[in-house]
Amino acid sequence: MNRHGAGMVSLASPRCATDVIASDVADAVSDVVQTDLLSCGRCPRLRHYLKQLRHQYPDYWNRPVPASGNTDAPLQIIGLAPGLHGANRTGRPFKGDASGDLLWRVLSQLGIEDQVQITNVVKCLPRNNLPLASEVRRCQRFLVPELSAMPMTSVILALGGVAHKAIVQALDARQVDYPFGHSHCHQIGERWVVDSYHCSRYNVQTGRLTETMFRDVVELAYQFATDQPK
Numbered sequence: 435m436n437r438h439g440a441g442m443v444s445l446a447s448p449r450c451a452t453d454v455i456a457s458d459v460a461d462a463v464s465d466v467v468q469t470d471l472l473s474c475g476r477c478p479r480l481r482h483y484l485k486q487l488r489h490q491y492p493d494y495w496n497r498p499v500p501a502s503g504n505t506d507a508p509l510q511i512i513g514l515a516p517g518l519h520g521a522n523r524t525g526r527p528f529k530g531d532a533s534g535d536l537l538w539r540v541l542s543q544l545g546i547e548d549q550v551q552i553t554n555v556v557k558c559l560p561r562n563n564l565p566l567a568s569e570v571r572r573c574q575r576f577l578v579p580e581l582s583a584m585p586m587t588s589v590i591l592a593l594g595g596v597a598h599k600a601i602v603q604a605l606d607a608r609q610v611d612y613p614f615g616h617s618h619c620h621q622i623g624e625r626w627v628v629d630s631y632h633c634s635r636y637n638v639q640t641g642r643l644t645e646t647m648f649r650d651v652v653e654l655a656y657q658f659a660t661d662q663p664k
């Protein structure tokens with residue numbers, strides 16, 4: 435047990451029983467926050483990198499990438515940061531690269547493409563996909579309202595350990611109470627968080643995460659979300 439009166443459950447079964455684009459989200463996350471996000475340059479390292487990329491890839495989005503999808507969705511999927519040729523190109527989280535292809539293929543297989551909201555804990559592309567801890571912290575100003583905009587009954591699927599830690603921080607909980615683990619399920623206050631290894635090309639190529647493993651954990655999180663009392 436922890437200070438929230440809840441703990442972590444490792445899931446062997448497919449059930450967790452108690453043990454788009456920027457404008458899609460603008461209705462629920464205030465317009466002020468959305469406008470602030472799109473013009474944000476608070477992280478100097480990331481701001482300079484995007485500036486360079488505007489010359490190198492003038493047709494790319496090259497700006498902070500807002501959440502996409504349905505804020506009434508039962509499932510909120512949260513990754514690390516935009517990929518260079520994925521979200522940083524298209525302006526939509528998990529669109530246009532290998533990790534996005536895997537995520538959308540699994541969502542399609544499960545028939546839940548329109549039942550999710552998708553975002554990243556860091557909204558700007560970091561070099562080598564490695565945001566600094568200070569950048570993760572700074573971008574909480576956008577993650578917190580995105581979490582708050584979702585129904586309390588929605589379930590969060592955290593992709594990777596960095597996303598998991600940022601979500602724990604955004605929910606004002608202690609890291610030590612909620613260790614990351616693939617297919618682990620945590621109740622944090624009134625919210626449930628399910629963890630998955632990130633669906634990156636690297637994790638798939640190294641065998642850390644297979645497509646079957648990923649489909650199982652997405653299905654688990656979705657089933658758990660739709661089982662929540664409304």
Ligand code: SF4
Nearest residue numbers: 474476477498558573
């Ligand atoms: S990572 Fe977040 S806080 Fe940093 S510049 Fe981008 S939008 Fe702003």
